[in-house]
Amino acid sequence: MEPKREVSSVDLMALTRELSGYTGAKVDKAYLYDDDLIRLKMREYDRGRVELLIEVGETKRAHVARPEHVPEAPGRPPNFAKMLRNRIAGADFAAVRQHGFDRILEFEFRRGDADTTIVAELFGEGNLAVLDEAGEVVDSLQTIRLQSRTVAPGSQYGFPQSRVNPLEVDFESFVSHMEDSDTDVVRTLATQLNLGGLYGEEICTRADVEKSLDIADASEDEYERLFDAIQRLVDPIAAGETESRVYYEDDRRVDVTPMALEEYAHLQSEAFDSFNEALDDYFTNLEPDEDETTAAESGGPDFEGDIEQRERIIAQQEAAIEEFEADAEAEREKAKLVYGNYDLVDEVLSTVREAREAGHGWDDIEATLAEGAEAGIEAAEAVVDVDAADGMVTVRLDDHEIRLDPRHGVEKNADRLYTEAKRIEEKRDGALAAIEDTREELAELERRQAEWQARDEEEETDEEAEDVDWLSRSSIPVRKPETWYDRFRWFRTSDGFLVIGGRNADQNEEIVQKYMEPTDRFFHAQAHGGPVTVLKTSEPSEPSKDIDVPDRSLEEAAQFAVTYSTVWKDGKFSGDAYMVDPEQVSKTPESGEFLEKGGFAIRGDRTYFEDTPVGCAVGIICEPETRVIGGPPTAIEDRAETSVRLEPGRYAQGDAAKRMYREFRERFADTSFVRKVASPDEIQLFMPPGGSRMVE
Template identity: 65%
Template sequence: MDRKRELTSVDLAALCGEFGDYEGAKVDKVYLYDDGLVRFRMRDFDRGRVELLVDIGETKHLRVADAENVPDAPGRPPNFAMMLRNRLSGADLVGVEQYGFDRIVTLEFERGDEDTTVVAELFGDGNIAVLDETGEVVDCLDTVRLKSRTVAPGSPYEFPSSRFNPLEAEYEAFAAKMEDSDTDVVRTLATQLDFGGFWGEELCTRAGVDKTMDIADAGDEEYRAIFSVIEDLRDRLDSADLDPRVYYEGSEQGDDEEGGDEDETAEGEDADRGLRVDATPMPMAEYDDLPSDAFETFTAALDDYFTNWEAEPDTGPEDGGGRNRPDFESEIEKQKRIIEQQEGAIEDFEADAEAEREKAELLYAEYDLVDDILSTVQQARENDVAWDAIGEKFEEGAERGIEAAEAVVGVDGSEGTVTIELDDHRIDVDASMGVEKNADQHYTEAKRIEDKKEGAQAAIENTREELADVKRRREEWDAADGDEAGGGDGSDGADEAAEDVDWLSRASIPVRSSEQWYEEYRWFHTSDDFLVIGGRNADQNEELVKKYMDSGDKFFHAQAHGGPVTILKATGPSEPARDVDFPESTLQEAAQFALSYSSVWKDGKYADDVYMVDPDQVSKTPESGEYLEKGGFAVRGDRTYFEDVAASAAVGIKCEPDTRVIGGPPAAIDPKVETSIELEPGRYAQNDMAKMCYREFKDRFTDKSFVRNVASPDLIQEFLPPGGSRMVED
């Protein structure tokens, strides 16, 4: 049996009900540990010390822990922890809520000068975001930029698209959701109703319904039996009628077995019952045959379970000291979640595009009315009538029953717009333009959104390919393990690759350097080992295009003005030009490089668009009447766009085959270096950030002189984007 690693949606519903008892506790201090654990040390008038732990690492959960189960305070707090301390010291915990039926919990804190919300995302890779009173992200452990949502400092926090909540649904909605499925009953409960695999089986067992029954064969009788069980679960959660348990399985020695040494039992492990495998808010029918311990509260059961997580290593039934099996299941689930988010984004794009087209059509349908409003505003502005006065005139006209005035619901002088209500739709129109141009803007916006939908559709195909690849690798791994279990070929493993050198711990690292022609420019090698070069100034931009851009290469540039010429090389300078089918990963990395070293980073923006063209589309010859400044080029013809490219860069230190600092997109840099630092736009100047990275690298390597030789602040600065940066917390 797989041991519980993260909380289910049902677990969170039960847990948040208990957390009401801790409202009013006051925050003393906040700690952040390297493994993704955030600890809120609080004090309560009745209980005294309260330790609230939120873990987004290997075991995604939250709990109130006994003081003796809390890890020692870490060393110097990182910036994220310091920010939390500044905002939360002395604040009161006033609410803990689950977002819908998702694995997301919000912690609300109030303090006289400011209120703070901490959002814990206990799904996927996990994340913690800190929000101010307006819902804007102050900071987050991981920046998220998907088609469907963004979680980034300075942006409004966006929850994932709301899902079906089976604990709030009426029977008709529940039955309709079941009918929409095309799989069996248990998978429908697990995925379509978001119960997850374990609770899907538990509901079937309690309802007496065959979990493998095809949904096409299920009917009202089965649906009502399952819904009755869900109603009972809902009532127990609402009334806090819990009976928490910790379950055990897998004992390898019983009371009567010989050779057992109780002193050798791992701390917290019950030798008679084996390992803890789950903590649940109530007894489970699926676990009827397993021994268990009862607890007064669910959070106490979770504290016992997760405190003993590391003390009870999960070796698995076939572990014999061999290689560790990759967690293919987690990766598969991750890819499925990404596909689900991408499908949601496509649906949103379709709805948004349709809404824009509908606005345009309404403007034409009410052409005379809209034209009357726009003409009135334009004439008033020509006569220097103030916007406030225009708004008052429309209000007076509405009171007299004038149809055009009644349609106006607001004017905005700062934007030069009028908001008109047509058929229950509110439409902002630009008062400086006519009806046709306003309608055309909405048609253009609809087309732009549809183009983004096409990008999302392409992305979802890539994700599906990645999912298929993970499944293929899982099959190959399991097949290989099966061969090994059957005896193999008797090899003693001498052909296996030698263990990697731990360069960080080496007392002395030899410096091996080499110089390349492209090092005077900005440069990096993609994860597929293609060279990308970019100009540092106007002179280099000119030189790169004239001297190094060949047919078969690709030319990249940020959509924003002020960025380097970026060339993805298909061949080396001494090789004949040829066409190359560049992998998508290489194109994405080149686009990110072009964006991150442009004015977008300097302006503190976290994402923007990048375009790609062929060399023959780039010219130094301007159109008639145009002027091209030094380092600028005319680009003609169709462009391939990469939308919402994240501004992100990394610097790292290579130790083999040569030793040097390198920088560029994180996906390209991280696999090539011994250690790296990821950066995003922030407040530290380029030279200050270079010094900060240098100090961080010195702390990581035992051989300090090596870092001074190959990664001095000056060398690091060559790879940093322009403008301010900050380190992304691990």
């Protein structure tokens, strides 16, 4: 038996009630260990020192610990711990609650100048978010950006979709949830009722119901016993009447529960006065998991294993979706066949129904139909089976065998088949939603893996990074990731905002229609023939967010719009640009006007950037990636290891690019590196149209 490493929803129900007894304690300090363990040191009038531990990594727990069980204070506190201290030092611990019946705890802290909520996600990958009074995320251990929810600094905290709370389900709803399942009783209790595997088994044992009993075979009496067993399990816990136990197998701790469980009657156990004490004892003495040890030795979590698991799940879900679609189509085809063979089906149903009403048994009816088939009666030949137990007959129409209920007419039988098709399609829709969630989890795992690998690389080179002279290094590793915006004109402003521009009319259309969000900013040079320029306030994978953009970034975006327009091509050194909101940009022309491809109608007031100087610098960056960058000099020169500034001049674009390439080769000792990342063709992608010259 593998030791438990995560608290369950039932555990949190018991724990929440006990932790509420610590409200009123005052926070002294906050500590962060290993990026996943938070320690809140508090003082309480009656109890004195109170140590609250919240762990959200491979092990997921929350409880008050005895002082001797608390790890020593780490060295220099990381930024997250500093932020937490600034917000809650001196605050009162005001409340704790479980979010629904989910594995989420909310801790509220109140202080005269600000209130703070800490949300501990004790499920999945685990996370901890710090929220302000408005529910906005101040900071979080992990950033989550999914279609279903967002947990990121500056955004409203998004709870995951709540699952069924068995404490709030009456008997009728309980039966409905159970009957929605297509598996056995114990799995249905674990998943549909959100009770988990252990407590699903415990309820079956207490109710004396076979765990492997198929839901389709469960009786109302068994449902009543199961429902009663749930109440007998959770009601004492909700009332604070716990019988906490730590269970042992082969002299090692394997589980901790707020109640004595019949499922563990064969195990040695130790009783505790409170569930909190039991949790403290269990997790303090929990032996390291082999996977955790391997992860620590290898330098990180097993992302590959988790990614492979999600990929397997996606493959299974895709297969299930295909099966649902095929089954639904088959049911619809059956319904169409029933209507298409109306007279024949009606004759079969009428014959069987009249025979039953006349008192004939199913055996007699089956024998009569067999005789009719031998005599060549078409309706009788269509019948391939008579099911006396269910009172159904099966007919073969074309290549389909279709079960029919003789108690009803053709229309009701066909409607039943259409209804079944809709039910299967609903299951398909559920599977589609589930596969999207799994894909988001996969994407999140891949993002975290990339972050972990990048952090490892950063840590390896951090000590020497500040002193690296990339220009003089004889060998520079090439690290050039592909990004979705590489094919456009692009740069990042001094404040980190992505700005993209079209290279032609097709890209202008694409940027506006596909990549421009309601909260972005749209720029264009006043001169004809400039690129559509969009300053992104969020990445395409992120939710759109309305934020203030610094004037410096707006001015750089305006300069970009002017520089890559015909202003530069005409040899001018300045021009005008304007900015509007995306909602002001339209493909519908004014009456009597015509819009060229790549052109747009602008309606409403504009913000003008007059006499904006043209400006372009092209440079090479070596950290954290190796590539050419180009754009307004103020945005490029501080980021690049080395750069060249351009102005309108007499050299054709290709010739100027070759001159810059030779210049970069002279600056870098590793000339092969320049050839790999900054060829003339690559440099030319970042240059304005028309003639240029290098500024000395």
